[in-house]
Amino acid sequence: MVRYAKPRSVDEALGLLADGEWRILAGGTDFYPALGSLPLKYDVLDINGLAELDHISETDDAFVIGARTSWTSLIRHDLPPAFDALKLAAREVGSVQIQNRATVAGNLCNASPAADGVPPLLALDATVELRSASGIRTLPLYDFILGNRKTARRPDELLTAIRIPTSATAGRSGFVKLGARRYLVISIAMAAANVEIEGDGRISAARVAVGACSPVALRLPALEVALVGCQADASVVGAIPNQHFAGLSPIDDVRGSAAYRIEAAREIVGRALLMAVGGRRAEAVAA
């Protein structure tokens, strides 16, 4: 018989995790598709009883997204403009039906190369909080997702929160998802950008990430450096030379060729930046 547990506290959950291997069930939107029609063959730890993880809160130096926060909760929560990109991404996670159940944290733990939440969270310098019976550790998001469907979470750990440092929430943001249809679509490529703008209208800091063009979504540090000092207007697109995209390693698949993805990534990064510097909500989906 496989086991099922629905703990009522994080400590109880961590105790169970210390005691054996569990598949964690949160929103269920990745759990059930992965299960398909097969019988359950693994122990299931259902974290839907952990009320303490369903919150969005602020500390002195960070915004904290609890591990059970759904995309819909995120969309409805009043957050600064730096989160606009994440909210735009949230609206593109599957459908409303999915957004109501799926959690932001689950999107990270599932570690799909096309996870909608990852580029905007990378561009927000997000970290994840991993707790176990033996302690707590914090990893930058880019160190947490290791590859296609691979994370740094140990079997005894629970991802309990996503933290966005307040220092990364000063600017504005943009997000563009490229897909082959309007709704319910897995990205061909996506881009998220956060920029901070000085009083003189120049970019003082930029963080840009691209998804679905490498096994793990990537920040584009060379581009970010190049953007600093640029005028925060439509001319910003001119500051995007091809070599800044060299780190991407897209694949050829049914959704698009690798060459196309690189070209498209460059284009949508430009559009995400325009959205960010324009401070307006442009069309987030190109489909």
Place this chain on the structure above:
Amino acid sequence: MMLAKTPLTFIVNDRPVAVEVPPTARLSAVLRDQLGLKGTKVGCDAGDCGACTVAIDGELACACLVPAASVEGAEVRTVEGLANGAVSALQASFLRHGAAQCGICTPGFLVAAARLLEDNPRPKEQEVRDALGGVLCRCTGYRKIIAAVMDVGSNAPTAPELPKAGKAVGSSPSRLDGLPKVLGSDRFGADSFPKDALSLLVIRSPHWHAGFTFGDLDAFVANRPGLVAVYTASDIPGVNAFGVIPPFADQPALAEGYARFRGEAVAIVVGEKDAVEALDPSDFPIKWDEREHALTVAESKAAAPLHAARPDNVMAQGKVRRGDADAAIAASHVTASGSIETSYVEHAYIEPEAGCAWMDGDTLVIQACTQAPVMDRDDTARILGLPVEKVRILPTATGGGFGSKLDLSLQPLIGLAALKTGRPVALAYTRSESMMSTTKRHPAEMQATIGADAQGRITGMVFDGDFNTGAYASWGPTVATRVPVHASGPYFTPNYRAAARGIHTNGPVSGAFRGFGVPQAAVMQETLYDELAGKLGIDRLEFRLRNALRNGQPTVCGHVMESGIGIADCLEALVPHWRRALADAEAHNKKARHIRRGVGIASCWYGCGNTGIPNPSAIKLGITADGKLVLHQGAVDIGQGSNTVIPQICADALGVPLSAFTLTGADTAVTPDAGKTSGSRQTYISGKAAEKSGRALRETILRYANVSSDAEIGLDGGKLLIREGAASRTIDLTGLPADADGFVFRADETYDPPTVPLNENGQGKPYAVYGWGAQIVELAVDTKLGTVELIKITAAHDVGRAINPLLAEGQVEGGIAQGIGMALMEEYVPGRTENLHDYLIPTIGDVPPIETILVEVPDPEGPFGAKGLGEHVLIPTAPAILNAIRDATGALVTKLPATPSRVMEAIRATRGAE
């Protein structure tokens, strides 16, 4: 291994419920199996289709993704909770607008729309799209769903009155079978399984091509309590080869020794439901021995034959020759040549195949979704070694078919298990099982050259196409026949040579899909027409009008029709729209930078019914002694509307109001064969049989009453009231002798289209009736990303006579949506896209406003002048889209679908060439 069951209490539709289920059971399964709420449909079990949408504490969710444990104490609302005793305004609006076709997605849409309307009683179109973006529909093209949701607040009557006697044809009553579809009470293939039914797991080949040997099957069963048996090919009592075209029957119900494609069934495991659900197919004792395989036509030409009797893997070839095409092209003022490649397209009906079977005495009863009950009966009987009268097919409501539910799928499997065990057996395919094992649209590789003279008249055309027909024949021979007959398009083409071949590969079986290869061929021809018009400097619509086939001109098959050809009428109806669209695009492009607008046009013609071979329909109609008028409506309604259209025709032929009819469906034990729902034949052929039956019954009654043909017939309980002028007569039915069917008056009429078989050059009269149409697509291309935004589609279709204009519009919109999918996003890659998130069909956000113009050029043969429509509507869409993309960008995409990646590649190639 299964989880232990735990008690669970929650509220469903305001009623507290208590069940015992495993905590991780999907809520969809709990609602359906434990609580009997079958209105919540299962289309994918992965959150991709939204058919199982319910509201949990007021928030929408896909019930297939919600663990039972999560609804403890919660309030769940399903489609059954929307009506509250009466039909809600939303449900009434769905009925009024024809927003439900097959009805399988309707519950999901209704629940999602009801949630939207709670917050926003007067939503705008974009708000409706955003709210319903998570539910897929394959029938309607979404436009009528949007209209229905936006119209809920209007003061329209909830149930429009049914038309009076003599007024049914041409009116648009709501679907006669619509109410259960909006209430969620319609019963589809998976909705009425017997409680004690055994379950069945199909073991399928994971390889393209592989031999196999079984391990110890007896031990496998013996070691698993609850399992009853494993059956393999050696258990099949009859002929283990089926196929929709008997001379080509080649597909085993269970493979014998080796499998020719991934997903082919090799064995079935039968057992109690819990025991079968606990099975992991990878534990099944089978050893595979992979063999070389060919997935493309090119690979297949070099490979060993899949079927010994079919050398070079050529399954069938069709040819049409008329005049001297090569000489005519050589002498042409201008020519255009090109090649087009298309992909496998999946039907993606939202209802996966499902059904159950049981023994009724010595008769095997199979209750399943289908498009072709009599063909199901005959082939299942042959496989199981039963006389046909010992197999009874009870069609359920069918949640979309589009051609694929013409073929057998689970019928022989559940039939075999019921026959062997003597117990009821039930099976619902999973989405991936449905996708990997059932038929697809043929991928095509086509080349063509067309010539025209200096006046812009077509001189000749040569067409050649290879169609990947997959591992078994299915409808491949029909595709090979239909393509050369139609590849000219609806244009006068005096010199013509066309060939199409069905080529076997180890890919999925290609079969029937709305248009039988003609949509692919139309892409080839219509894109070359644009090139010719460009070379000649003639407006593209004018060029088509100049060449449109006219009454009295022979088709490429030499068929001369003296009346009824409506293509010029369709094109002429589009002229003002074309001028407006071109002007709009030009105005936009003057100020546009990287977003370029384009306008495209394409036409279609399509012969209704079988090609030059018999294709009869029979309709039985009678009046019982208690005055019930019973129409045995055997034309299966898979959403297209035959349950409404056939009675409308019959009502006016008989001269009674539409409300007088009681319908009996296509139960093969009691209803005569109205043929398959395929080939756009039901309105025309079964409609004609219904017309004949209606007229025959009328004549019988009037003769009995000894009155003239002008008399009116009225039904009043057990009496017939006959009125002629001032005189009237009453016939007491209760006093008349009833026959075995209980009828005191009856009519049984059959209609078979008058066709002439094609000769060796493809000359003859392949169809008695054709339908015609043309569509304009307006779109915008983002020339930096290759994305395409559709702006508007204007469709003019000659239906001869619109029996039910609302349902006809629904066919047009739904066909266009499938054409959009084929043009822009649908590409089934075997082994890679066996689900509805990797295989993309259009969502509610992908179908633009559609303006439908129903043209009525009466056909001398069709009932009340009617022609077929169902397949026609898909044909022009993809070529019109490609032509519009070229108009916008100068780039022609030559491989479908035109994904952003391919559009960008074509744009880049065009830039490079400049």
